Amino acid sequence: MALHRDAAGAVEHGRALGALRPRLPGWQLHDQVRSQRAVRGGRARVWVPRLRSAASPIRRPRRLGDLCHRSAQSIRLGPRVDRTSSGPADLGAGPARWQTPPGPWPTLCGMPCLVVHGGAGTPPAAERQERQDAVERALDAGWKEMRLGALEAVLAAVRCMEDEPSLNAAVGACLNRDGEIELDAGVMEGTQLRAGAVGAVKDVRHPVDLAHAILRDGQHVLLCGEGASRFAREHAVETCDPVLFITDRQLRNWWDAADTVGAVAHDERGRTAVAVSTGGTYRKWPGRLGDSPLVGAGFYAEDGMGVACGTGIGEGFMRLCLCHLAVVEMGHGMPSTEVAQKAVQHLARRVGGLGGMIMIDSSGRPAAAWNSEFMAWSQRIG
Amino acid sequence: MALHRDAAGAVEHGRALGALRPRLPGWQLHDQVRSQRAVRGGRARVWVPRLRSAASPIRRPRRLGDLCHRSAQSIRLGPRVDRTSSGPADLGAGPARWQTPPGPWPTLCGMPCLVVHGGAGTPPAAERQERQDAVERALDAGWKEMRLGALEAVLAAVRCMEDEPSLNAAVGACLNRDGEIELDAGVMEGTQLRAGAVGAVKDVRHPVDLAHAILRDGQHVLLCGEGASRFAREHAVETCDPVLFITDRQLRNWWDAADTVGAVAHDERGRTAVAVSTGGTYRKWPGRLGDSPLVGAGFYAEDGMGVACGTGIGEGFMRLCLCHLAVVEMGHGMPSTEVAQKAVQHLARRVGGLGGMIMIDSSGRPAAAWNSEFMAWSQRIG
Structure with missing residues (x-):
C-alpha cells in the first residue's frame, strides 16, 4: 500500500x-x-x-x-515469513480481512526462495491440516533440490504433491462429467522463457514430468489429450493405468474441486521457475483445459521480473492472463506482497473469480494471497 | 518513436x-x-x-x-491507412526495413475500425495476391457486420477466411505429422472479457463458431479434441467430414505453415473484439495447441486498453504472452503503431520468433507489423 x-x-x-x-x-x-x-x-x-x-x-x-484501496472482502495475506523454516498457513481462524502486510523488506536477491501451495478452495475443516502437512512435505522435497536450481526445486515439489491423495493433482485428482480423470500441468523457467505444458492427459503418472519433457524437447509448448500421451510414450515418460489416480476422496469432497498444486522458486543465481499440476474442476467438460497448462494464465516466470502461479477457478485466470499481469507489475517495481493482494482482488472484481496466488518478485520477496476460504501454502528462504 | x-x-x-x-x-x-x-x-x-x-x-x-531503437531487421510497418477503403498490403517489394510510421494520429475513439490479416509467412510469390484478395473479401464481410458490433464483425471476417482455401484455417489448413487436420480458434470480447476457444478439433466446419458458442455458454474458456467436438454437437454447431478441409495446397506449399487468420475490431461504442483461427504449423505433433486458442498468447481484448492478435510460430507468442503484453502496453499509453513494431522485434530478439501482429489501441488507431517475409492484411476505418 x-x-x-x-x-x-x-x-x-x-x-x-x-x-x-x-x-x-x-x-x-x-x-x-x-x-x-x-x-x-x-x-x-x-x-x-x-x-x-x-x-x-x-x-x-x-x-x-486501481484496486489499491482496502475492502472488507475475504482476502487474507499469508503469514509472516520465517527465514529459517517453513511457516504454517493461516488455517482459517480469525476474521476474513487483510492482515498487516509484512515488510518493509531488505533486498533478498542473493537468497534462494521457494513457495509451495496445495490449492485454494473450501475443503472440509478436518482435511485442512492434512493438506497443509502435504504442502510442508512438498516444500521439504523441493528445498532439497534447490542447490541444483529453481527449476529442479519446483519440479520436485510438484511431483511430491502429485502423489498426495489429499490434493487435486494426479493421485486424488477430481473427476470430469464422464467420471474420468483428465490432468493438466505446466512448467516454465524464467531465464530463456522455456515452457512446457500438457492438458487433458489420462494416463501419465506425473504430468509435471511430461511438461518438463516438452520443455526440454523445445519444439512445442502445449500438447493435449492422446497426442500428449503419445509424446510421453515416445520420450520415456512414465505412463500408468488411469485407475491409479482414483481415490475415494473425489466422491467425498466433490464440491471442493477448483484447486491446483504449484510451486514458485527463485534461486541464488536469480533464476526463476514455476510448476503447476491439477485435475481441474469437478464435473468439467471432457477436453476442458483450465489455466494450469496455459503460460501466462496459470503460471509465468521471467528472471529479473518475477514468478507467479495461481489456483482456483481457472477460467478467471485465463480471461485476465493473471499470472503474466502479476509478473509484469512486479517487473514494473510493485512489491510481490502488494501485487498478490491486488491480483486476487482484481480476479474477484473484474471477472468474479475465486482463487489464490503465490509469487516471488525480482528482489526475492515471496507473497501469497487468496480470496477463497482456505489455501494451504508454505515458503522457505535461506 | x-x-x-x-x-x-x-x-x-x-x-x-x-x-x-x-x-x-x-x-x-x-x-x-x-x-x-x-x-x-x-x-x-x-x-x-x-x-x-x-x-x-x-x-x-x-x-x-527496451527495443525502441531502430534496427536493420526485416520488420516492416504496414501501409498508410486509407480511411475510406481498405489498403493493400506491401507485397514484398523494396528492402525489408522500417517504413515511416504513419501519424501523428487524431483521436479516433468514436470511429469503428476493423483490421484483418491472413497470416504471416513465406508463401510463394504467385500466391501472395491471392491471399491478399482473400483478406480483402474478409474485410468486406466483417465490415458489413460492424453496425452490429465489434464481436460480430470479427466473427464474420474470420468465418469468411475459414472458407478460403488459400489461407491456413479450416478449408486449406495444414496437416499434422499424421497427415490429419487439427484446428484451433479463439474469440474474445473486451467489455466483460468473455472468451471462448477450441484446440485440436477435427470435424467442426467453422472452429470460430464453436469458440463463439463456448464464449456464449460461459462455463469454460478452452475445450480441446473430442470433447470440443462433442460440445459442438450438443450446441448445434455445424460439424463435417474432415476430408472437406483438405485441398492440394497443403502438399504444394508444405513449407509455409505457420500462418493464422485473425481480425481485431473497435466499434463506435468503444467495444473491442478479436477472433482467430488456424490449422497450426505443418507437421505439428498431434494434440499440439499453438497460440491461437490461448487467451493472451494469440489474442487479447480489453475495452479502454486495446485489442491485438498474432500470427506466426505460436510457441514464441505463448512464451511471451505477447498479445496480452501488447494490450497492457497500449493500456499504459503507448500508441498501437509503436507497440506493434516493438512487439514483433521483442518476439524475434527474446525467443527468436517469427510472425506478425495486428492491433487497435483504445484511441482507435490500427497498426500492423511483422518480421516474416510477408503478411496479407487490410484495414478499414470510418
Whole structure:
C-alpha cells in the first residue's frame, strides 16, 4: 500500500500503472501537444471532443493499481515469513480481512526462495491440516533440490504433491462429467522463457514430468489429450493405468474441486521457475483445459521480473492472463506482497473469480494471497 | 518513436515501461529511501550490495520499451491507412526495413475500425495476391457486420477466411505429422472479457463458431479434441467430414505453415473484439495447441486498453504472452503503431520468433507489423 503511504511510492506505481496516469502532472499537457500536432500536420480529418457523451463514456483501463484501496472482502495475506523454516498457513481462524502486510523488506536477491501451495478452495475443516502437512512435505522435497536450481526445486515439489491423495493433482485428482480423470500441468523457467505444458492427459503418472519433457524437447509448448500421451510414450515418460489416480476422496469432497498444486522458486543465481499440476474442476467438460497448462494464465516466470502461479477457478485466470499481469507489475517495481493482494482482488472484481496466488518478485520477496476460504501454502528462504 | 522525440513522450513511456525507470529522476532516490527504511525498521537481516558480481549480474526487465531503437531487421510497418477503403498490403517489394510510421494520429475513439490479416509467412510469390484478395473479401464481410458490433464483425471476417482455401484455417489448413487436420480458434470480447476457444478439433466446419458458442455458454474458456467436438454437437454447431478441409495446397506449399487468420475490431461504442483461427504449423505433433486458442498468447481484448492478435510460430507468442503484453502496453499509453513494431522485434530478439501482429489501441488507431517475409492484411476505418 505504498501508493498512499508516501509520494515516492505514488510516483513509482504511477509509472507502472496506466490507470493512474491522468492524476499525474504532464499527461494532460502531452495529450494537448499531440492533439495540436495532429492539427498542424494537416491530418486531422476527424475531431472527437475530449468529453464524450454519457452513452459512450471514456473508460480508463482497470489495472491492479486501481484496486489499491482496502475492502472488507475475504482476502487474507499469508503469514509472516520465517527465514529459517517453513511457516504454517493461516488455517482459517480469525476474521476474513487483510492482515498487516509484512515488510518493509531488505533486498533478498542473493537468497534462494521457494513457495509451495496445495490449492485454494473450501475443503472440509478436518482435511485442512492434512493438506497443509502435504504442502510442508512438498516444500521439504523441493528445498532439497534447490542447490541444483529453481527449476529442479519446483519440479520436485510438484511431483511430491502429485502423489498426495489429499490434493487435486494426479493421485486424488477430481473427476470430469464422464467420471474420468483428465490432468493438466505446466512448467516454465524464467531465464530463456522455456515452457512446457500438457492438458487433458489420462494416463501419465506425473504430468509435471511430461511438461518438463516438452520443455526440454523445445519444439512445442502445449500438447493435449492422446497426442500428449503419445509424446510421453515416445520420450520415456512414465505412463500408468488411469485407475491409479482414483481415490475415494473425489466422491467425498466433490464440491471442493477448483484447486491446483504449484510451486514458485527463485534461486541464488536469480533464476526463476514455476510448476503447476491439477485435475481441474469437478464435473468439467471432457477436453476442458483450465489455466494450469496455459503460460501466462496459470503460471509465468521471467528472471529479473518475477514468478507467479495461481489456483482456483481457472477460467478467471485465463480471461485476465493473471499470472503474466502479476509478473509484469512486479517487473514494473510493485512489491510481490502488494501485487498478490491486488491480483486476487482484481480476479474477484473484474471477472468474479475465486482463487489464490503465490509469487516471488525480482528482489526475492515471496507473497501469497487468496480470496477463497482456505489455501494451504508454505515458503522457505535461506 | 516519441520516446526519443520529446521530453513529454519520454516521461509518458517511462511510466509504462519498467525498463526505462532507472533513467528517470526519482527512481534511484526512492530505492535509497526504501533501503534506509529497511535498516531503520530493524528487519534488515541480510544486506545484498547494489553492485553484484559478474557471475550474478543485475538483470533489468526486458520490456517492449527496451527495443525502441531502430534496427536493420526485416520488420516492416504496414501501409498508410486509407480511411475510406481498405489498403493493400506491401507485397514484398523494396528492402525489408522500417517504413515511416504513419501519424501523428487524431483521436479516433468514436470511429469503428476493423483490421484483418491472413497470416504471416513465406508463401510463394504467385500466391501472395491471392491471399491478399482473400483478406480483402474478409474485410468486406466483417465490415458489413460492424453496425452490429465489434464481436460480430470479427466473427464474420474470420468465418469468411475459414472458407478460403488459400489461407491456413479450416478449408486449406495444414496437416499434422499424421497427415490429419487439427484446428484451433479463439474469440474474445473486451467489455466483460468473455472468451471462448477450441484446440485440436477435427470435424467442426467453422472452429470460430464453436469458440463463439463456448464464449456464449460461459462455463469454460478452452475445450480441446473430442470433447470440443462433442460440445459442438450438443450446441448445434455445424460439424463435417474432415476430408472437406483438405485441398492440394497443403502438399504444394508444405513449407509455409505457420500462418493464422485473425481480425481485431473497435466499434463506435468503444467495444473491442478479436477472433482467430488456424490449422497450426505443418507437421505439428498431434494434440499440439499453438497460440491461437490461448487467451493472451494469440489474442487479447480489453475495452479502454486495446485489442491485438498474432500470427506466426505460436510457441514464441505463448512464451511471451505477447498479445496480452501488447494490450497492457497500449493500456499504459503507448500508441498501437509503436507497440506493434516493438512487439514483433521483442518476439524475434527474446525467443527468436517469427510472425506478425495486428492491433487497435483504445484511441482507435490500427497498426500492423511483422518480421516474416510477408503478411496479407487490410484495414478499414470510418
